[in-house]
Every structure is written in C-alpha cells, then in structure tokens.
Amino acid sequence: MRMYKKLAALAIGVVYFSGTTLLAQSPSELEARIENLVLAHHIHGIDYLEANALGPNAIPVLLEILEDESLKEYWVNTVVTLGFIEHSNALEPLIEFLYSREGEVGVKTVRALSAVPFAVGCIASNGDPEAFSFLRNGAEGHLQPGWTFGAEDPVRLLAGKSAIGLAVSGHPQGREALDRIEQQRGALLEDSGLMSYVATARMLASRLETEPRAAIFNPSFSERQGERP
Amino acid sequence: MRIFSLVAFALLLELLLGPPSAAFAQTQNMTSWQVTRHVDTPLTQAALNVAFEDANRKVRLDNEHCSDRPCQLNIVQLGELGTYGSAGDGGAFIDNESRLEAAFNAPGRVSVVTSIGYCGGEYNESIIGCGQCSGGNFVVEADSGGHVYVHEFGHNQQDLLDCGHRNSCDNNIMRWQINSQSDALTTSECSMLTGINAHEWCGEMIMLSEPEWFNWVTCPIYLPPDGPWNGLFVTKPFDEWQFRSGMTLTSNGEFSTPGGLVYMYSNSREKDLPGLRLLENGRLGIKNGGQIRFD
Numbered sequence: 298m299r300m301y302k303k304l305a306a307l308a309i310g311v312v313y314f315s316g317t318t319l320l321a322q323s324p325s326e327l328e329a330r331i332e333n334l335v336l337a338h339h340i341h342g343i344d345y346l347e348a349n350a351l352g353p354n355a356i357p358v359l360l361e362i363l364e365d366e367s368l369k370e371y372w373v374n375t376v377v378t379l380g381f382i383e384h385s386n387a388l389e390p391l392i393e394f395l396y397s398r399e400g401e402v403g404v405k406t407v408r409a410l411s412a413v414p415f416a417v418g419c420i421a422s423n424g425d426p427e428a429f430s431f432l433r434n435g436a437e438g439h440l441q442p443g444w445t446f447g448a449e450d451p452v453r454l455l456a457g458k459s460a461i462g463l464a465v466s467g468h469p470q471g472r473e474a475l476d477r478i479e480q481q482r483g484a485l486l487e488d489s490g491l492m493s494y495v496a497t498a499r500m501l502a503s504r505l506e507t508e509p510r511a512a513i514f515n516p517s518f519s520e521r522q523g524e525r526p
Numbered sequence: 527m528r529i530f531s532l533v534a535f536a537l538l539l540e541l542l543l544g545p546p547s548a549a550f551a552q553t554q555n556m557t558s559w560q561v562t563r564h565v566d567t568p569l570t571q572a573a574l575n576v577a578f579e580d581a582n583r584k585v586r587l588d589n590e591h592c593s594d595r596p597c598q599l600n601i602v603q604l605g606e607l608g609t610y611g612s613a614g615d616g617g618a619f620i621d622n623e624s625r626l627e628a629a630f631n632a633p634g635r636v637s638v639v640t641s642i643g644y645c646g647g648e649y650n651e652s653i654i655g656c657g658q659c660s661g662g663n664f665v666v667e668a669d670s671g672g673h674v675y676v677h678e679f680g681h682n683q684q685d686l687l688d689c690g691h692r693n694s695c696d697n698n699i700m701r702w703q704i705n706s707q708s709d710a711l712t713t714s715e716c717s718m719l720t721g722i723n724a725h726e727w728c729g730e731m732i733m734l735s736e737p738e739w740f741n742w743v744t745c746p747i748y749l750p751p752d753g754p755w756n757g758l759f760v761t762k763p764f765d766e767w768q769f770r771s772g773m774t775l776t777s778n779g780e781f782s783t784p785g786g787l788v789y790m791y792s793n794s795r796e797k798d799l800p801g802l803r804l805l806e807n808g809r810l811g812i813k814n815g816g817q818i819r820f821d
Contacts, residue, residue, distance in 0.1 A: 338670075340677055340704050342650030370669075373641075377652045404568060404668055408641045411619065412651035415643065446640075447566050448614035458643075461621060465649060493624035500623075501649055516648045 327351070331358050335374045343374050345514040348381035356387050363394055363409075372409035380416025381514070385425045391416055392431060395455075398444040407446040411458055418462025421471060422510070429470050435459025436478050457494035464498035465513065467505035475502065555722045557679075558604035560634025565609040566618040567640045569668045574607055574638075580672025584699060584709040585721060587793040588742065588770060592695035592710035596768050596793065598740040599721030601675075608633055620644055620665060626656065630663040635682075636675065637665045657681030659689035673699055673708045679719065686718040724768060743769045743820075749777035749812075761788050763806075768793050769820035776817045782809040792820035 334347055355378070362368050362375045376394070379387040395413040398406060414435050421428035434440060436459040442451050460478065463471040475498055478491075504513055563569045578601055585597045610632035611617040617625050618640040626644055629637040642665060643649060645656035657664035657678035664678035680686050680700050691702040692712075699708045700715060713723045725738030728745035739762065751757040757779020761767075763786020771792055775781065783804045791801035802818075804810060812818065 337705050338654055338674075339652055340655045340674055341645075341702055342648075342653040344703070345650075374652050377650065404640055408651070408667075411641060412643070415649070415651045447568075447618075449566060449616065449618065450614060454616065454619060457616070457621065461643075461649065493622045496624070497622035497644060497649075500647070504647075513648055514650045516646055 327355060328358055331355055331362075331378075335359070335362060335378055336368065336371050337374075339374070341516050342514065343377045343381065345381050345511045348378040349383060351378070351382055353382060353384040353386055355382060356384065356390075359387075360390050363390075369403075369405045369409070372405065373412050376409050376412040376416050380412075380419035383419050383422050385420060385423065385428070388417065388420050388425060388428055388431075391420075395440070396442055398442070400444060402444045402446055407444075407449075410442070410444060411454055414455060414458035414462035415465060416462075418459075418465040418471070421462065421466035422468055424468060424470070429463075429466070429468075429474065432459045432462045432466075432471070433474050436463060436474065453491070457491055460491065460494045460498045461501065464502040465505070467502070467510060472502050475499065555598055555720055556600040556602060557720050558602050559636050559675075559679075560604040560608070561636040561638065562608040562610045562632045562634050563638040563668070564611045564618040564629070564632075564640065565613055566611070566615075567638055567668050569607070569638050571607050573669065574603065577670065577672050577675060578603060581675045582672070584672050584676055585711060585716070585719065586768070587709060588768065589697050589710040590771065590793075591707075592697045593712070594697075594710035595713050595716060596724040596740075596742045597711050597716035597719065597721040598724060598766070599716070599719055604634070610637065620656065621649075621651075626665070629665045630658055630661070632663075635663055635679075637663065638668050638670075639665055640668060642667055660684040671706050673704050673706060676719070677704055677708075680715065683718045683720075686715060739765045741765065741767045743767060743773050746774040746776060749775070749779050749781070751778040758782065760784060763787060765789075767791075771821055772819070774817045774819045775812070776815065777812040778815050780809050780811045783807070790820075 330351060334343065334351070359375050359379050363372055376391065379391055391413050395410055398410065402410065414432060417428050417431050421432060435455050438452055438456045440452060440455040440459070442455065445451060460475065463474045475495065479495060501513060561574060581601050585599050585601070588594050588596045611628065617628050620626050620629055620639050620641065621643040623644065629639060641651070642653045642656055643651040645653050654670055655664065655666045655674045655678045659681055661682055664682055666674050666678060676699055681689055687700055692698045692700045693702055695701070695710060697708050697710045699711055701708060711719070716723050722740060724740045724742035727741050727743045727747065749757050749759050757777050759777070759779070759781045761783055763783060765788050767788070767790040769790065769792050781804070784807065786806055788804045789801065790803070
C-alpha cells in the first residue's frame with residue numbers, strides 16, 4: 298500500500314510539474330490565446346515561440362478564422378500561425394485555402410494567400426514529404442491558382458515564395474531542393490526574377506543551420522533574450 | 527457652482543488636417559515625409575491622409591496608461607504621393623533583399639508596399655513595417671496605421687534606442703510589438719523624433735505671464751478673481767493647450783485670446799476629440815466660480 302501511495306504521489310507530481318503540455322487547457326483559454334496573438338497587428342511579425350506553443354489543438358480554431366470574411370485583415374497572421382505550429386494537420390487546409398479564391402483579390406487576401414508557401418515551409422521542418430512536394434512544385438512554377446492581383450504574376454510570386462518555404466524548413470530536403478533549382482534552371486532563374494529569391498533563401502537556410510528558428514522569424518528575438526527595459 | 531460641459535466640435539481634426547498658417551508653422555516642429563507607393567500597391571491620397579492624421583494624433587496625445595509625454599510634432603506629407611517600380615515587377619511584395627533595397631532606394635522617406643515578408647535578414651510574412659536603422663527610409667504596408675509610421679521613423683533616428691525597442695509598457699510606440707493603441711513616447715524619444723515636448727502645467731493656482739505655446743495641463747487651472755489678473759487669463763495666438771482627461775479650468779473671470787486662434791482640447795482617446803477654439807479676440811466667460819471640465 299505504501300508503494301502504491303508513493304507511485305500515486307509521483308504520478309501526481311509528474312503531471313503537476315509538466316504544466317499545460319499534459320494538462321489540457323480549457324477551450325476558452327486556448328481561444329483567448331489565439332485571439333490575443335492572431336487578431337492584432339504585429340509590426341515585426343507574429344511571435345514564433347508564442348505561436349508554436351499553441352500546439353495542434355489550435356488548428357481548428359485558426360481554420361475558422363480563415364473562413365470568416367470579416368477577419369480577413371488577420372488572415373495573414375492566421376496563415377503564419379498555422380505554419381509556426383509546424384504540424385501536418387494544417388497542411389491540407391492551407392493548400393485548400395490557396396486554391397479557394399477565384400478572380401481578382403484584395404490586398405488583405407493576397408497577403409494571406411501568398412504566405413501559404415512560407416507556412417508550408419515551416420510545416421516541412423517536421424520532414425513532411427507532402428509539404429516538400431508542394432514546395433518543389435511551387436518553386437518550379439507549377440502552382441496555378443485561380444486568383445489574380447493586379448499586374449502581379451501569381452505563378453511567379455508563388456514560385457519565389459516556395460523557394461523561401463524550402464529554405465525556412467531548415468531541413469536537408471529543403472536545401473537539396475534549392476540546389477536542384479539552381480542547377481536545373483540556371484540562367485532561367487534570372488529571367489524569371491527568381492534569382493533574388495534564391496539568394497535570400499540561401500541566406501535563410503544557412504542561418505537556420507546554426508541559429509534557432511525564432512531568431513530567423515522575429516527580429517527582436519535576440520534583443521528579448523536580454524530583456525532590454 | 528455651475529458646471530459647464532464641453533460639446534465635441536472635432537476641432538482637433540481640423541487642427542491636424544488643415545494647413546498650418548504661417549504663424550502656426552513657425553512655432554511648430556515639423557517633419558515632412560515624401561511618400562511613394564509601389565506602382566502595383568493600391569493606396570489613395572485619402573487613405574494616406576488618414577494614416578498621417580493618425581500618426582500626428584499618436585505623437586501629440588498623452589497616453590494615460592503608460593508613462594507618456596505629449597510631443598509636439600507636425601508630420602506632414604512632402605509633395606504628392608508618388609510611385610516607384612514598374613507594373614508586374616514583383617516589387618510590391620518585399621520578400622527578399624533585392625526588393626527591400628529597391629523600396630529603401632525609392633524617392634522620399636516612406637515607401638508603401640502591398641506586403642512585407644522580409645526585413646533586415648529575418649523572414650516573417652506577418653511583418654507590417656521595416657525601417658532603416660539610423661537611415662533615411664522606411665517601408666510600411668498599405669493600410670498601416672499611424673503608429674507603424676511613427677515606429678519605423680523612430681528606427682530611422684540615430685541614437686533612438688540604438689535601433690531597438692522599449693518594452694516597459696504595452697502602449698509604448700517603440701515597443702517591439704505595437705497595436706493601434708500604441709502612442710506612448712518619452713521626452714527623449716520625442717526629442718529624437720525632432721519633436722518638442724509639451725510644457726507641463728500643474729498647480730492649484732497658476733499665474734500665467736508668458737505661457738509656452740504648447741501646454742499640457744496635468745493639474746486643474748484656477749484663475750483667481752482677485753489680484754493682478756482679476757480672473758482674466760490671456761494667452762498668445764496659436765497657443766495650444768492639451769488638458770489631461772478630467773482636468774478643470776475654474777474661474778470667476780474670463781479666458782481670452784487677443785488676436786488669433788487658441789486651441790484647447792482634452793487628450794481623450796476618442797477619435798473626434800472634444801475641443802474648444804477661441805477665435806480672434808475671442809473671450810470665454812466663467813461666472814460664479816464655474817468650471818470647464820475637459821473629459
């Protein structure tokens with residue numbers, strides 16, 4: 298009996314000190330965290346650590362925001378947050394969102410749509426093969442959305458964003474894909490306007506080999522480490 | 527005691543939007559920004575006016591939540607809204623170093639684009655502003671509020687937080703994350719933004735001789751009926767008085783301006799601020815110890 302009580306106390310202690318990762322927070326608490334994070338404008342971008350900590354339970358709530366036209370000014374935040382959670386449950390809904398619009402879209406919508414490859418790249422950090430397949434297709438110019446935005450070429454836009462997505466995966470598959478793009482497309486990169494994207498992608502991929510992901514996504518990450526008053 | 531309540535006239539909007547008179551301009555600190563948009567970024571002059579109005583309000587009003595100081599800085603647009611880039615060149619989306627450089631090299635201080643995903647070596651598709659550290663340019667997304675313009679302008683200023691942020695209070699305009707409520711500036715930040723800090727009036731009895739032209743009233747003003755002033759408060763034309771919410775003007779006399787506009791308003795956070803404007807040779811009488819309370 299004594300051993301039983303000791304084991305019970307140990308189990309309770311493990312659960313208590315493990316915090317919210319084991320003890321499920323209430324839906325209202327999660328929704329409040331999502332609302333505070335996503336339904337606000339962030340001058341330096343959504344906080345990666347805060348978004349990542351929401352966990353996969355946040356995905357259904359975030360997807361509801363993407364279906365609410367009245368919240369479209371926060372759609373880009375929602376897409377980024379779905380990416381920062383880095384869970385494959387968000388992959389298919391994000392790709393569906395990319396193809397959900399037809400015709401000319403507005404500024405707020407195009408921000409969110411064009412952010413999908415970046416979000417998929419973040420999901421690809423977990424090695425998801427479907428995510429890499431999407432990004433390779435995109436970087437090769439095979440994404441054909443039904444929407445337009447002024448004089449912008451959406452295929453070229455998404456190709457560049459997909460190159461960035463491959464980079465922010467921080468995964469060897471992403472770097473290998475970038476290598477293939479440069480080798481296979483060569484001079485075409487300059488003509489297609491993708492060279493500047495590939496250069497930036499290379500820089501991001503290189504940094505991700507040695508720095509934490511938060512340092513790439515939030516410019517104030519290093520500053521906050523020192524908690525400047 | 528009779529209490530008078532102010533009726534909202536939206537005079538502050540007129541103050542901020544109307545072109546300053548020559549005299550007003552001479553006594554104000556002004557910063558002029560030339561603004562260009564990427565040719566593929568939709569932005570109207572009317573929308574830009576709203577952003578500038580918001581920026582002016584943000585720096586000039588006291589934020590009672592955080593340690594803040596009203597900052598007299600008139601942010602005006604230099605010239606007409608221009609464009610840069612060419613149609614379909616992709617430059618409306620700042621998502622790589624090359625396009626960021628193009629935006630910074632566009633004519634003027636402010637470049638407005640459709641989307642910012644890349645800034646200073648970092649990548650995040652939800653970024654909405656990017657400023658050159660101790661430089662002459664900043665980039666904002668179309669439909670950004672005035673707080674974004676002021677924040678990025680802050681990064682342009684040499685020595686202002688070493689291009690960093692001040693995170694001591696939620697509504698600091700130089701906090702690393704800001705929102706539409708962000709408008710708190712310190713006196714040094716105001717100075718570095720090329721503004722003038724408001725002269726603070728506080729005290730139960732104020733004998734006014736030569737008031738500063740930009741006054742921030744943090745304690746009630748009492749005009750004594752007796753003595754050299756005989757209850758009469760005279761201020762200079764184009765002086766500006768900002769009353770912290772809840773402050774009062776108590777007198778048994780008159781408040782007047784001899785020959786020009788004087789603006790008095792509460793720093794209420796409401797959009798259409800209640801204000802009082804004494805026109806040329808205007809006089810406002812308060813009798814029997816009455817009060818004007820600025821809410």
